[in-house]
Amino acid sequence: MNLKWRQKAARHPVTKAILHPAITLAGLLMLLMLVFFGTLYQADHGLYEAQRIFFSYVIWVADIVPFPGSSLVLWVLSIQLIVFMLFQLPLVWKKAGLWVVHGGLLLLLVGGFITQVKAVESQLTLAEGETGHFTTAYDKWEVAVWKAHADTNIVVSYYDYDLTPGAVLDLSPWPARLTVMRYYENAAAFTSLVTGGTLPYLTASGIASIEPRKPEKDAPANSPGLIARLSSGKGPDREILLYGMETRPLALTIGGERMMLQLRRRHYPLEFSLKLNDFVRTLHPGTDVAKSYESYADLQDGLASRPVKIWMNNPLRYKGYTFFQASFAINKDGEHSTFAVVTNPGRLIPYISSIMVFAGMLLHFLVHFYGYVRRTARK
Amino acid sequence: MSVPKPPPRSVLLTTLAAVIFSAGLTACQKDPQPHHYREIAFKEKNGSMLGEVPIKMAWTLPDGWVDQPEGDPLRVAGFLAPSPELAHTGEMDPQAVDVSLVQLAGDAGGLDANVVRWLGQIKIPASYAEQAIAAAKPIQTATGQKGIVVDFTDMLSGDMTQSKSIIGAIIQSNGYTVFVKAMGEKDRLVKIKPQLLQFCDSLKITETAK
Numbered sequence: 001m002n003l004k005w006r007q008k009a010a011r012h013p014v015t016k017a018i019l020h021p022a023i024t025l026a027g028l029l030m031l032l033m034l035v036f037f038g039t040l041y042q043a044d045h046g047l048y049e050a051q052r053i054f055f056s057y058v059i060w061v062a063d064i065v066p067f068p069g070s071s072l073v074l075w076v077l078s079i080q081l082i083v084f085m086l087f088q089l090p091l092v093w094k095k096a097g098l099w100v101v102h103g104g105l106l107l108l109l110v111g112g113f114i115t116q117v118k119a120v121e122s123q124l125t126l127a128e129g130e131t132g133h134f135t136t137a138y139d140k141w142e143v144a145v146w147k148a149h150a151d152t153n154i155v156v157s158y159y160d161y162d163l164t165p166g167a168v169l170d171l172s173p174w175p176a177r178l179t180v181m182r183y184y185e186n187a188a189a190f191t192s193l194v195t196g197g198t199l200p201y202l203t204a205s206g207i208a209s210i211e212p213r214k215p216e217k218d219a220p221a222n223s224p225g226l227i228a229r230l231s232s233g234k235g236p237d238r239e240i241l242l243y244g245m246e247t248r249p250l251a252l253t254i255g256g257e258r259m260m261l262q263l264r265r266r267h268y269p270l271e272f273s274l275k276l277n278d279f280v281r282t283l284h285p286g287t288d289v290a291k292s293y294e295s296y297a298d299l300q301d302g303l304a305s306r307p308v309k310i311w312m313n314n315p316l317r318y319k320g321y322t323f324f325q326a327s328f329a330i331n332k333d334g335e336h337s338t339f340a341v342v343t344n345p346g347r348l349i350p351y352i353s354s355i356m357v358f359a360g361m362l363l364h365f366l367v368h369f370y371g372y373v374r375r376t377a378r379k
Numbered sequence: 380m381s382v383p384k385p386p387p388r389s390v391l392l393t394t395l396a397a398v399i400f401s402a403g404l405t406a407c408q409k410d411p412q413p414h415h416y417r418e419i420a421f422k423e424k425n426g427s428m429l430g431e432v433p434i435k436m437a438w439t440l441p442d443g444w445v446d447q448p449e450g451d452p453l454r455v456a457g458f459l460a461p462s463p464e465l466a467h468t469g470e471m472d473p474q475a476v477d478v479s480l481v482q483l484a485g486d487a488g489g490l491d492a493n494v495v496r497w498l499g500q501i502k503i504p505a506s507y508a509e510q511a512i513a514a515a516k517p518i519q520t521a522t523g524q525k526g527i528v529v530d531f532t533d534m535l536s537g538d539m540t541q542s543k544s545i546i547g548a549i550i551q552s553n554g555y556t557v558f559v560k561a562m563g564e565k566d567r568l569v570k571i572k573p574q575l576l577q578f579c580d581s582l583k584i585t586e587t588a589k
């Protein structure tokens with residue numbers, strides 16, 4: 001069976017152009033090059049920077065020559081695959097295996113897209129006896145404005161990608177807005193020694209000025225800086241300076257209410273809470289070499305609570321979150337456990353697509369093998 | 380003379396499609412989007428049950444050191460010690476060493492236990508405590524109290540990802556113990572060590588009651 005509109009569409013010059021084998025070949029070669037050079041680049045510039053550059057749409061080689069980035073190449077190959085399946089892959093039972101294989105490949109690309117857009121990696125560090133209600137990003141930042149209300153903070157935040165000069169950040173429900181004047185992905189901060197003893201901006205820790213710095217190889221080591229104008233409609237505008245290394249928020253009165261402002265690593269609220277009861281480090285007998293790290297915690301969701309154990313290679317999976325035992329620390333407050341927390345709606349897609357590709361190839365082989373057996377039997 | 384052939388129609392169409400696609404991608408600029416959420420702040424732990432310490436302390440801050448007015452309630456004071464090269468530039472050192480000044484009643488668990496505790500914080504086996512104490516250098520405060528300085532910067536951590544170390548002073552006297560602990564990247568600690576010793580020497584500890 002082959003529909004007429006499919007045949008007509010398959011003959012159209014645009015379809016032919018999109019499905020040109022040179023594009024597929026060039027795309028696959030480019031992916032090969034991107035993986036190769038991305039791996040080399042990672043050695044010198046770190047994983048985060050390599051991901052940022054090589055997974056973009058366009059890479060500027062030596063700041064002059066454009067080269068397609070992984071996102072662009074994968075989009076082109078995805079479109080080509082969709083067009084191929086729509087118009088050219090024969091709609092016959094004999095080709096069912098190929099349909100499953102191509103469906104699996106398409107699912108893999110969709111999964112990659114979902115992971116790129118939706119996956120969030122963060123961490124949660126808890127001292128024994130402490131309860132965590134949110135996780136913290138490694139290298140992504142937000143300017144957060146909140147009002148302390150009992151033990152709950154009501155927060156309005158804007159992510160770092162929105163902090164472009166001139167951007168106006170509405171802080172409603174509070175009657176105020178921030179206008180971004182300068183934002184540096186990585187900055188150095190200076191005391192009033194450089195400004196002759198004056199503090200030109202309102203700050204939390206007496207920083208007088210900031211200057212841009214080249215981003216660090218290891219993105220989590222960056223410390224961004226923000227200078228913005230705060231307008232509240234009442235009284236004159238105020239210029240504020242927020243710096244990523246500050247441990248305290250800037251306290252200001254906005255619209256008669258005491259508010260906190262901070263440039264901090266993004267917080268991701270959890271839909272439940274995790275209370276660390278005990279962290280256990282077991283050593284190999286007679287040595288100081290660790291045998292295992294184990295965290296014993298209570299998972300609290302609403303009124304329900306259950307004990308959980310998280311240890312190396314045995315993460316806790318709950319409501320789309322995966323908690324991996326990542327590291328630990330021991331200081332005067334006792335033992336702390338750090339979990340790497342990942343949410344990825346596309347987590348299972350690569351497994352499903354791999355099964356589909358395998359099943360499709362098997363089906364294709366069996367269909368042809370059946371035909372071969374029949375032909376041989378006839379002879 | 381041969382006339383160059385125009386590019387095939389399919390190539391032109393593909394180029395056009397690619398340009399429109401790229402333009403579409405870059406045109407997807409949106410206004411800043413606020414994120415609204417509520418978060419429960421971490422619960423404070425109960426306050427310490429430490430006894431009153433009958434002393435008052437004063438000190439002279441080395442050049443470039445920055446006071447950290449708020450922080451750990453156990454600390455009498457906390458400072459950030461930048462690399463000495465940055466001390467006069469006004470630049471804040473992102474890798475500044477964290478220096479804490481803590482006073483506790485009694486012997487605070489004893490010398491050995493505290494050295495073991497510090498070693499644990501930088502993941503050095505406790506068995507190195509004896510060696511660290513044996514290599515400790517004596518110090519004396521401006522008011523005459525004697526103590527020792529332990530330096531772990533030349534010791535290797537069991538965890539190879541651990542780049543931080545500690546130089547600490549422990550001053551034990553009549554019913555109290557004073558700790559000066561500098562924790563940070565090894566190379567920074569080595570650089571600020573002379574200033575740290577100068578800070579310990581400048582400590583003025585006055586006993587207020589017996």
